[in-house]
Amino acid sequence: MESYLSSIIKQFEYYQSLGDKTFSQLSFKEMQNEFTEDSNSVAIIVKHLVGNMLSRWTNFLTEDGEKEWRFRDKEFEDTYTSKEELVGEWNKGWDCLFSAIKPLKKEDLERIIYIRNQGHTVTEAINRQLAHYAYHVGQIVFLGKLIKGNGWTSLSIPKGTSSKYNSEKFSKEKTRKHFTDDL
Numbered sequence: 001m002e003s004y005l006s007s008i009i010k011q012f013e014y015y016q017s018l019g020d021k022t023f024s025q026l027s028f029k030e031m032q033n034e035f036t037e038d039s040n041s042v043a044i045i046v047k048h049l050v051g052n053m054l055s056r057w058t059n060f061l062t063e064d065g066e067k068e069w070r071f072r073d074k075e076f077e078d079t080y081t082s083k084e085e086l087v088g089e090w091n092k093g094w095d096c097l098f099s100a101i102k103p104l105k106k107e108d109l110e111r112i113i114y115i116r117n118q119g120h121t122v123t124e125a126i127n128r129q130l131a132h133y134a135y136h137v138g139q140i141v142f143l144g145k146l147i148k149g150n151g152w153t154s155l156s157i158p159k160g161t162s163s164k165y166n167s168e169k170f171s172k173e174k175t176r177k178h179f180t181d182d183l
Contacts, residue, residue: 002106007178008126009101014180015130015137016094019046021155022144023090028083030147042143043078045136046090051075053093056115056129057100061108065115065125101126 022042023031031042040048055070080086109123120128145152157165 004109004123005101005104005106008130009098010178010180011130012094012097012101012133014183015133017180017183018137018155019090019140022141023083023087025148025151025153026144028080028086030144031083031086032078032080033143033147035143035146040076040139041078042140042147043080043086044076045140045143046086047078047080048072048075049133049136050089050093052129052132053097056125057096060100060125061111061113061122064117065113097129 026042031046034041034044051070051072052075055067056065058067080089104122109121111122112119113122113125114120115125115128141155
């Protein structure tokens with residue numbers, strides 16, 4: 001279970017980094033681009049993720065994860081005024097998450113916490129949020145790729161380079177480490 005805790009932190013850091021790397025390729029105007037009416041822009045997805053993170057991870061072990069002060073519907077209104085504000089809020093959400101999970105001990109993982117009055121073990125709650133954030137970060141990356149087109153810099157193994165990538169990996173000795181350690 002201790003490997004679970006260190007692994008989950010690395011997973012969350014990985015998804016944060018995918019967002020960071022996407023933001024670095026986009027202008028603020030591009031982050032506000034909605035492809036169709038009633039779709040979500042990168043900015044709106046970020047606002048939703050931040051709202052979720054602050055709600056779920058504030059007083060994580062002692063309060064319901066859906067806070068009374070959260071107004072989820074307002075998360076789908078783009079009110080950011082600059083890229084700096086958006087990135088600052090993004091970091092605030094991640095800081096809240098990491099402040100909640102980094103102090104956890106293996107004995108905390110079976111504790112029951114609540115989200116909208118539904119009981120979860122801490123492990124289940126972490127896994128729920130990891131899946132939710134991966135889903136939305138994937139949307140952010142995909143939107144970034146659509147917006148930039150041929151100007152997009154791949155965040156993974158670029159098309160057509162898998163053989164070269166695998167050849168490099170298999171030329172090294174076997175090691176035990178997290179897949180993000182080489183990123």
